[in-house]
Amino acid sequence: MKNKILTLLLLVVTVAIVIYSCSKSSNQQSAGTGTGGPTGGASVSIQNFAFVPDTIRIKAGQTVTWTNKDSAPHTATSLNGVFGSNNLATNQTFQFTFNTAGTFSYHCTVHPMMATAYVIVTN
Ligand SMILES: [Cu+2]
Numbered sequence: 001m002k003n004k005i006l007t008l009l010l011l012v013v014t015v016a017i018v019i020y021s022c023s024k025s026s027n028q029q030s031a032g033t034g035t036g037g038p039t040g041g042a043s044v045s046i047q048n049f050a051f052v053p054d055t056i057r058i059k060a061g062q063t064v065t066w067t068n069k070d071s072a073p074h075t076a077t078s079l080n081g082v083f084g085s086n087n088l089a090t091n092q093t094f095q096f097t098f099n100t101a102g103t104f105s106y107h108c109t110v111h112p113m114m115a116t117a118y119v120i121v122t123n
Contacts (some may be wrong), residue, residue: 016025046074046088046108046119051117060123064099072110079105079116 042056043075047069058063058064068088076094082104085094098104098121108114 042119043067044076046076049074049108049111049114051076051106051108051115054115054117055120056118057122058098059118060099060101060121061097062121063095064119065081066094068092074108074110074114076106077109079107084109 006106014050040059041063042058042065044056044066045052046066047072049072051066056064056084064088066074066085071090072088073087075085075087083096087095087110098119101121101123102121104119104121105116106119107116
């Protein structure tokens with residue numbers, strides 16, 4: 001009888017440890033997916049044929065870095081010619097520094113069906 005209780009106790013502790021370590025590792029994953037670079041810029045991922053996030057706000061003088069997370073090529077191309085990347089392969093990046101305030105809309109020239117995204121620059 002005492003052995004049964006000890007075995008049960010051991011089982012409960014083991015399950016508790018497994019649940020704790022699982023929740024701990026998922027917390028670490030979500031902590032790593034923040035936006036905003038370390039040097040006062042911002043980062044945009046291009047994934048699943050969308051710019052994520054689709055709207056970012058930065059201060060004049062800050063740099064935006066786009067990273068293509070898809071296997072398909074994409075571009076980040078300003079609608080009014082302010083900036084434009086080449087075709088970005090998987091994990092390739094493109095950077096542009098916005099020195100003037102305004103709202104800059106951009107899209108992907110490879111995929112016209114991809115939604116337009118925005119960089120909002122304030123002073
Ligand atoms: Cu694209």
